[in-house]
Amino acid sequence: MPRLPPSLFWRASKEISPLAARLLPVCRDLQSAANELRWIREHVKSTQSPVPDGLRFWSLVEKRATGVPLQYVLGNQPFGDLDILCRRGVLIPRPETEAYTLHIANILTKSSSTPLNILDLCTGTGCIPLLLLHSLLASPSVAGPISLHGVDISPHAVRLARENLAHNIRLGLLPASIQGPNSSSLGSGNPSQNPNPYYTLKFTEQDIFSPSFLSSHFPSSQQPSTQPSTQSNPQPTSKDMPKNDLDLLISNPPYISSSAFTSRTTARAVRQHEPRLALVPDPISSLLTAYSRESSHSGGSSQKVYESCHPADVFYARLAEIVGMVRPKRVVMEVGGWGQAMRVVRGFVVDGWGSHNSFSTHNMSSGDGSGYESSESKSGSGSGSGSDGLLGSGRGQGEYEIEVWRDEPAGENDAKHWAVVDQREVAVRGRGLARVVYLVRRDCWEEDEGRKG
Numbered sequence: 001m002p003r004l005p006p007s008l009f010w011r012a013s014k015e016i017s018p019l020a021a022r023l024l025p026v027c028r029d030l031q032s033a034a035n036e037l038r039w040i041r042e043h044v045k046s047t048q049s050p051v052p053d054g055l056r057f058w059s060l061v062e063k064r065a066t067g068v069p070l071q072y073v074l075g076n077q078p079f080g081d082l083d084i085l086c087r088r089g090v091l092i093p094r095p096e097t098e099a100y101t102l103h104i105a106n107i108l109t110k111s112s113s114t115p116l117n118i119l120d121l122c123t124g125t126g127c128i129p130l131l132l133l134h135s136l137l138a139s140p141s142v143a144g145p146i147s148l149h150g151v152d153i154s155p156h157a158v159r160l161a162r163e164n165l166a167h168n169i170r171l172g173l174l175p176a177s178i179q180g181p182n183s184s185s186l187g188s189g190n191p192s193q194n195p196n197p198y199y200t201l202k203f204t205e206q207d208i209f210s211p212s213f214l215s216s217h218f219p220s221s222q223q224p225s226t227q228p229s230t231q232s233n234p235q236p237t238s239k240d241m242p243k244n245d246l247d248l249l250i251s252n253p254p255y256i257s258s259s260a261f262t263s264r265t266t267a268r269a270v271r272q273h274e275p276r277l278a279l280v281p282d283p284i285s286s287l288l289t290a291y292s293r294e295s296s297h298s299g300g301s302s303q304k305v306y307e308s309c310h311p312a313d314v315f316y317a318r319l320a321e322i323v324g325m326v327r328p329k330r331v332v333m334e335v336g337g338w339g340q341a342m343r344v345v346r347g348f349v350v351d352g353w354g355s356h357n358s359f360s361t362h363n364m365s366s367g368d369g370s371g372y373e374s375s376e377s378k379s380g381s382g383s384g385s386g387s388d389g390l391l392g393s394g395r396g397q398g399e400y401e402i403e404v405w406r407d408e409p410a411g412e413n414d415a416k417h418w419a420v421v422d423q424r425e426v427a428v429r430g431r432g433l434a435r436v437v438y439l440v441r442r443d444c445w446e447e448d449e450g451r452k453g
C-alpha cells in the first residue's frame with residue numbers, strides 16, 4: 001500500500017477537520033474520510049449515552065483511526081433494506097453476500113413452491129435469512145408460509161442474529177413476531193404487503209460437522225448411523241425443522257486457508273479485527289478428532305473426502321455431504337474466487353461429492369496422498385462422475401445442474417459464459433469475481449430455464 005503524502009494530511013486538516021486527518025491512514029482519501037466523519041457524527045447524534053456527544057464523537061473517531069472496521073465502530077451495516085447490527089466476534093456482512101442473497105430471493109419468488117423452507121448454515125449475524133425473509137415477504141407471488149432456520153457454531157453469532165431479527169422488527173423493516181423474536185419466532189406479516197405472510201425464523205447454535213447435525217435436522221435423510229451427541233449445547237430436534245422439502249440450502253462458510261489468512265492476501269483490518277472462526281476452517285484433523293468418539297462418521301470414508309480436499313474447502317465437502325443426504329431443491333454456496341469455485345465444481349463434477357459413493361467407497365487419494373493436488377491431476381478422467389453422482393456426466397444429465405455466479409449475478413442478458421470442467425459445460429453468470437457455486441435440482445432448473453425462454 002503506497003504511503004500518503006504529507007500534503008494530503010494538511011489538506012484533510014484544513015479543508016475538512018483535524019479529525020479527518022486522523023482517519024486518512026485507514027480511509028486513504030479525503031472523500032472517504034469526510035464521509036466516515038459524517039457517519040460517525042450522525043451516529044452520535046442519533047444514539048443516547050450518558051457520555052457527552054463531543055467526547056463520544058472523538059473517541060469513536062480515535063477507535064476508527066486504529067483500524068477498527070467502521071461497522072464495529074458504528075455497530076451496524078445496511079444489508080439490502082435491512083439494518084444489521086454488527087459486533088466484534090461476528091463477521092461483518094459483505095456487499096457480495098447481499099447481491100447473491102437478493103438474486104436467489106428473486107429466483108425463489110418466481111418458484112411455484114409453497115410453503116418455502118430455507119436453511120442457512122454458518123449464519124453469523126443472520127443477515128442472509130433476514131434479507132431472504134424481507135424479500136420474500138415483499139413479493140406478492142409468495143403465498144407463504146415461509147420457514148427459515150439459521151445455524152451457527154458461535155453463541156455470540158446466534159445471540160446477535162436473534163437480536164437482528166428483533167432489531168429489524170423494531171425498526172418496522174420486518175413484520176412483528178407473535179411470540180417474540182427470542183422464542184420460536186412465529187411471525188405474522190403485514191397483510192398489505194403479502195396475502196399470506198406467516199413465517200418462522202429461528203437461529204440455533206450447532207456445529208454442522210457434528211455427526212448428529214443431519215440426523216437431528218433431517219431424521220429421514222440417509223445419514224449413516226450416529227450415536228447421540230455429547231455436546232453440552234442443546235441440539236435442535238427434528239421438530240425444529242420444516243418437515244417437507246428443503247427449497248434452499250444456503251451457506252457462506254469459512255473458506256480462507258490458514259496460509260492465505262496469515263499472508264497479505266487477507267486485508268490487515270480483516271485479520272486483526274474479524275473473527276478467525278468465521279474465515280478459516282479448522283484443520284480437518286481437529287474437526288475429526290473432536291467427533292471421533294461420537295461417531296463412525298469421522299473414522300470412515302467421509303474422512304478420506306475431507307482429508308483429500310484443499311484445506312480451505314473442507315466446509316464445501318461437508319455441505320456436499322449434506323446435499324447428498326437431503327437433496328435440497330437449490331443450493332447456494334459462497335466461494336472466494338475463481339480458483340475455489342473451480343475446485344468446488346470439480347468436487348461435485350469430477351470427484352462425485354455428494355453422491356453416496358463419494359462418502360462410502362470413492363477412493364480419492366489414489367495419487368501421492370497429498371490431497372487437493374490429486375484432484376487437479378484428475379482433469380479429463382471423469383473418475384467420480386457417473387450415474388450415481390448428483391451431477392451426471394454432462395450438461396442436462398444427473399439430478400442437479402451446477403453454475404458459477406459472479407459478484408453481480410443479476411442483470412439479465414447476464415453475461416453468461418461457460419467453463420468446461422471435465423468435459424462438462426458449467427454456466428458462469430454475471431460480472432465480477434466468482435462468488436457462488438449454485439446447484440439447482442433438475443426439476444426446478446427446467447422450470448427456471450423454461451420461464452426464461
Ligand SMILES: C[S@@+](CC[C@H](N)C(=O)[O-])C[C@H]1O[C@@H](n2cnc3c(N)ncnc32)[C@H](O)[C@@H]1O
Pocket residue numbers: 090091092093094097121122123124125126127128151152153154157206207208209252253254255277278279
Ligand atoms: C463467513 S462467516 C458467514 C456469516 C454470515 N453468513 C455472512 O454471510 O455474513 C462463517 C460463519 O460460520 C460459522 N461457523 C464456523 N464453523 C462452523 C461450524 N463448524 N458449524 C456452524 N457454523 C460455523 C462462524 O461462526 C461464522 O459465523
